[in-house]
Amino acid sequence: MVKAIPKQFKESVQEVKEIGFCPFKLQSVKAVHAKLCVSRPTWARKEGVYGKWGWSDDDVCAAFRLHPSCMSLMEGKIESVMSFLVNERGFEASHVARCPVVLSLSFGKWIVLVLKSKGMVKKVSLSRIFKCDEKLFLNMFIYCHDEKELTGH
Structure with missing residues (x-):
């Protein structure tokens, strides 16, 4: 029923x-x-x-x-x-x-905006940034930079 x-x-x-x-x-x-x-x-x-x-x-x-x-x-x-x-x-x-x-989204992906502001990421759309999975995100925005670029030291 x-x-x-x-x-x-x-x-x-x-x-x-x-x-x-x-x-x-x-x-x-x-x-x-x-x-x-x-x-x-x-x-x-x-x-x-x-x-x-x-x-x-x-x-x-x-x-x-x-x-x-x-x-x-x-x-x-x-x-x-x-x-x-x-x-x-x-x-x-x-x-x-x-x-x-x-x-x-969690704060983790906001780091790309900081990278963008430092000129380390060129033109990229919001949807491209936030819709990719973690592995792709790390490869596209983090691993492609060395530590000196990321920290400024």
Whole structure:
């Protein structure tokens, strides 16, 4: 016997379908999970945090479609990563909206931004930096430099 689907789950599935998720794709499962785990007031606060950085409602929606977990992050994490990328590294907030996976990553991969600022990494896109696996990342951005280059000594 099939149990009745809870109302909140049905509503979340309907919302992600309306946003444009295909219900048969893994990404839609992640979106439903995010919708179920984040209360409406908290969701609105997170939209406000992104809005503070200049994201429109469409930017938030597009970022959510690309990386649903961006709405599951702690507000402090969103603030600190956005501040780092925009204020310290000079990226435009709109670029982060187009590559929201960067908001969820550990600090380890941020080192490439330091290398870039030292001129040790030339033109490279955010998605190229943050979507590669650890081995490729290390080969592309770390192992190709000697210790003197990395430390400046």
